[in-house]
Amino acid sequence: MSNTFAAFVSIGFHGLAFAMVLYLISVGLSVTMGMMGFVNLAHGVFAMLGGYVLTSLMSRMGVPFGLALIAAFLATALGSLILERLLYRRLYGGDELDQVLLTMGLIFMSVAAATYVWGPLQQPMHPPRWLSGQLDFGFRSFPGYRSFLILCGAGLVIGLWLGLERTRFGMKVRAAVDNLRMAQSVGINTSRLFALTFALGSGLAGLGGALGADLLAINPSYALDNLVYFLIVVAVGGLGSIRGPFIAAVLIGIADTGFKYLLPELGAFFIYALTMALLLWRPRGLFGRA
Amino acid sequence: MLQQKIAGLALAAAALGALAMPAAAQTVKIGFIDTYSGPFAQAGDELDKGVKLYIKEHEKDLPPGVKIELVTRDDTGPNPDVAKRVAQELITRDHVQLLAGEIASPNAAAIAPLTAEAKIPFVIMNAAGVNIPRISPYVVRVSFTLWQISLPMGQWAAKNGFKKAYVAVSDFIPGHDAEAAFTKGFTDNGGEIIGTTRIPLSQLDFTPILQRIKDAKPQAVFIFVPAGKYATAVMKAWADLGLKDAGIQLVTTQDVMLDEELPNMGDIPLGIVSAGNYSSAATRPQNKAFLSAWNQAYTEKAIPDMFSVGGWDGMAAIFDMIKATKGKFTPDEAMNFFKTWKNPESPRGPIAIDPETRDIIQNIYLRRVEKVDGRLANVEFETIPQVKDPWKELNPPK
Amino acid sequence: MATEGLVRPRLKPAPRAPLAPQQAIDAFARRHRYRWWEALPWAAAIAAYVLFPSYLPLGAQILATILFALSADLVLGYAGIVTLGHAAFFGTGAYTAGILAVHGWGEPITGLLAGTAAAALIGFVSGWIVLRTTGLTLLMQTLVVATLLYEAANKASWLTGGDDGLQGMEVWPIFGQFRFDMFGRTGYLYCLAVLFLCWLFARHIVYSPFGRSLTGIRENVRRMHAIGAPVRRRRLIIYTIAAGLAGTAGALIAQTTGFVGLSFLNLERSGGVLIMLIIGGVGRLYGAFIGVPLYMIAQNRFSEIEPVYWYFWIGLLMVLVVVFARGGILGLSERLRQ
Incomplete structure (x- = not known):
């Protein structure tokens, strides 16, 4: 296998794994921003929470991986639901500045709370034995956990898309994103819809944070460190879009991995330059509506 | 006395x-x-x-x-x-x-x-x-100083059968010191550096860069990153990508192999060689x-x-x-x-x-991660006595 | 726009009875006049110099940060541009002054002016690009501009020192006379003088017809378009001015502390200045004078005890401000008075 080809395969593989994590975390953000018009900078807090739930359950209580994943989803969904009812709801349709402040405040609190509970160090994530090590695919071997990540991510994405296409809940969500007033006037209980969507989106972020604890290390400043990545995926994908962020996540994931592999010295500079260019070209993102 | x-x-x-x-x-x-x-x-x-x-x-x-x-x-x-x-x-x-x-x-x-x-x-x-x-x-x-520690590491690697090495360090002054010192120690003794990478401190996922090193197939790789979360992340990626099974020897400094971190690393670090001025396993x-x-x-x-x-x-x-x-x-x-x-x-x-x-004059020890009484430890196997900071000798004050 | 939370003192509805032309003229003229309480912050700053001689280094940083928050107020409070990238200009000013001082030009006043000019230039160019959009996209673009600069500074480590920061600045005495001493006396007075001049300038802008038209743009963009105001150009002008002032603040901190690092450009810096401003009160010109000292003194005290908890309480405070005390401390005191 030639070196160029090996590099190509490596970048594609790791980029795709990263993209899955980015998408799972960001899709909920896209929907809350698009549907409720809410600038939720604290979205990463939910991903971090999912990661902490998973790593604590697995390493401190010996809970099996699969169960810990479900717990991560449920815990973040529930936690976000409480925050939504208590705080977020007050600011729907309000001033962007207030939303920015509220969610920045939540980020700060999460940094302190996570340090208090889990300490300043990052949480080690040990995948189950059957996923650690290398998987031999014949022509070359790949890390087992990341292969699982890609498959699992793909499954979740397909499930999510089908769910939004085929179910009644999905129809309501799409209706509310398209035209909130119309949706209200045809009798959709948007307050409940918001809460459920918010919880689902945050739960997915928690799941993404848990699955991706290996790539985006779980530590107290997680929400702050990765905020720009999540926002970029949403902004490039287009607010309120479900599929846009997927394309954006794949683009960003592969480009980011590629730069880190080929030109690590340049850091994330190109990613931001690329984002800037995309946003100038299409201010509403690749799939945003005008 | x-x-x-x-x-x-x-x-x-x-x-x-x-x-x-x-x-x-x-x-x-x-x-x-x-x-x-x-x-x-x-x-x-x-x-x-x-x-x-x-x-x-x-x-x-x-x-x-x-x-x-x-x-x-x-x-x-x-x-x-x-x-x-x-x-x-x-x-x-x-x-x-x-x-x-x-x-x-x-x-x-x-x-x-x-x-x-x-x-x-x-x-x-x-x-x-x-x-x-x-x-x-x-x-x-x-x-x-990192010169004091990384130069002997480079010398040891070159004298112990490693001819081609890759160097990856964090992109800040200590990283630059480690890179220059290891390179000098290694090349002065007949080794060849086949690639050098400086990794931004903002980057915590080391998988892409370690994958690149794996694809480049060196005999040894010298890595320096700050102790703590960076070192943990490096070891994680090291294990995930199976560089050890690919026959690549990791040589590093004590920062990456901190004594108190070893118990959290499983069996991954067994056999890794590092240079340092102190190991708690010293007898x-x-x-x-x-x-x-x-x-x-x-x-x-x-x-x-x-x-x-x-x-x-x-x-x-x-x-x-x-x-x-x-x-x-x-x-x-x-x-x-x-x-x-x-x-x-x-x-x-x-x-x-x-x-x-x-600056201090002290022994520099080469250590290998081994199991002692069921616990991983940096076991000293070679002592280079009374090392002065080499950088200051190479760069006398103007 | 739902901005009712941000009560603005000078935007109260006009009295019922129509004003006679002369009265109206008087009312407008009065607005420009200095009121007695506007001297309070300056009196306090001079008193602090006498009373707390061992806290002057912190005091100088507070004064420079007030200027930074004041510049953010012009963008946020007067032009209504929500930005997450104001640190871009702060950092540009700091790096410009710092790099000059490292490379043999340590004259502070010209360094300060160079920092201001460089930041204003970056403000003009980036503003020209990003002010085409509004809302979330604008927010993202300001964030990306700052992040790009951060990465650029990180990469150009031959110039900026990268992650290690810019070391070895040599700032010359002011006017060749006053050395920057270790007790921070010179630094404090220097920051105070610069802040005072910049405040006069900002006050002048805010009360000028240009300033009023900005308020109009913030309150109702469509109407301003309809009456033919050059909306985009005015927003760009205030953005550039505010960027320049943020650059001045950055250069001040660089010169008084003798250090510039990447943290001058990061998201925490951009977010932090918003927080301080909002705690004090947005769109009032004086919010910065209340929010910044409160925040920084509390941070200094608390972080000696337990820095981790400090972040928790400041986060909680922000949440409470948004939920219960929109308009910050000044807004709260106005409501209490009514």
Whole structure:
């Protein structure tokens, strides 16, 4: 296998794994921003929470991986639901500045709370034995956990898309994103819809944070460190879009991995330059509506 | 021996002094700057433990009537502006006579000019940036430089059958030092560097770069990243990508193989070779004595590492100076004492300050990760005695 | 726009009875006049110099940060541009002054002016690009501009020192006379003088017809378009001015602390200045004078005790401000008075 080809395969593989994590975390953000018009900078807090739930359950209580994943989803969904009812709801349709402040405040609190509970160090994530090590695919071997990540991510994405296409809940969500007033006037209980969507989106972020604890290390400043990545995926994908962020996540994931592999010295500079260019070209993102 | 002599003299002198001036309480104020918050708090904690342990064990040895007061401040991690302000406040508000501590090199470099202006001796207990003692004549360092550690690592690798190596370091001054030193040691002894990468500190996922190294198929790879979360992340990616099974030898510095981190790494690090100035697994009697004091003070799982020993030896230097001067010293007297300070009884072996550079002369050990009594440990297998900082010899002051 | 939370003192509805032309003229003229309480912050700053001589280094940083928050107020409070990238200009000013001082030009006043000019230039160019959009996209673009600069500074380590920060600045005495001493006396007075001049300038802008038209743009963009105001150009002008002032603040901190690092450009810096401003009160010109000292003194006290908890309480405070005390401390005191 030639070196160029090996590099190509490596970048594609790791980029795709990263993209899955980015998408799972960001899709909920896209929907809350698009549907409720809410600038939720604290979205990463939910991903971090999912990661902490998973790593604590697995390493401190010996809970099996699969169960810990479900717990991560449920815990973040529930936690976000409480925050939504208590705080977020007050600011729907309000001033962007207030939303920015509220969610920045939540980020700060999460940094302190996570340090208090889990300490300043990052949480080690040990995948189950059957996923650690290398998987031999014949022509070359790949890390087992990341292969699982890609498959699992793909499954979740397909499930999510089908769910939004085929179910009644999905129809309501799409209706509310398209035209909130119309949706209200045809009798959709948007307050409940918001809460459920918010919880689902945050739960997915928690799941993404848990699955991706290996790539985006779980530590107290997680929400702050990765905020720009999540926002970029949403902004490039287009607010309120479900599929846009997927394309954006794949683009960003592969480009980011590629730069880190080929030109690590340049850091994330190109990613931001690329984002800037995309946003100038299409201010509403690749799939945003005008 | 010398130390004992000085201590004896000091005791005798102190006894005389005590007769002449009964109960003249003399307090030496030391400003101790360490990292207690942020991602480097773990290293700061190890340093703090080393310092406090030395004080606890040796407070009774101070000359009668002399006390020390440690004024502790947090620099919050590599934030030179905070560190500098904290040092400024210690000097102008708390009127400390000595400064000590400092984990991060940029912080120490920001504090150094102040020590020259205020004439306050500054005992650096970790910060390893190679040229810091040149910034101010009031700086003395008891830790190490990355040149001192990485150059022997490069020499060892080249002499032990590795011909092609890849170098990957964090993109900041200590990383650049490690890269240059390893490269020199390795190529001077016939090795060839097939690739060099500097990784931004903002990047915590090392998979892409380790995958690239794996694809490049070197015989050995030299990695330097800061201790703590970076080191953990490197080992994680190292294991995931199976570089060991691909027959690549990892050689590194003690920062990546911290003693207290080893228990969290599973069996991954077995066989990794690193260079360093201290391993808690060392079997010297001085280290055994140190460990038993440590275990008594900090039960549980606390394991001392290079930071703790830096703190311990730094306090030893300060205590010896106080004993020699009975707690009354001018900044220049203190510096003159530090410049010729020696300690044959350090847990890391015999150490001495080089009067020319105010940096430390010490043994550098090559260590391999092995299982000892069911626990992973950095087992010393080769000693390079009394290494001076090579950079200062290669780059004499202008 | 739902901005009712941000009560603005000078935007109260006009009295019922129509004003006679002369009265109206008087009312407008009065608005420009200095009121007695506007001297309070300056009196306090001078008193602090006398009373707390060992806290002057912190005091100088507070004064410079007030200027930074004041510049953010012009963008946020007067032009209504929500930005997450204001640190871009602060950092540009700091690096410009710092790099000059490292490379042999340590004259502080010209360094300060160079920092201001460089930041204003970056403000003009980036503003020209990003002010085409509004809302979320604008927010993202300001964030990306700052992040790009951060990465650029990180990469150009031969110039900026990268992650290690810019070391070895040598700032010359002011007017060749007053050395920057270790006790921070010179630094404090220097920051105070610069802040005072910049405040006069900002006050002048805010009360000028240009300033009023900005308020109009913030309150109702469509109407301003309809009456033919050059909306985009005016927003660009205030953005550039505010960027310049943020650059001045950055250069001040660089010169008084003798250090510039990447943290001057990061998201925490951009977010932090918003927080301080909002705690004091947005769109009032004086919010910065209340929010910044409160925040920084509390941070200094708390972080000596337990820095980790400090972040928790400041986060909680922000949440409470948004939920219960929109308009910050000044807004709260106005409501209490009513």
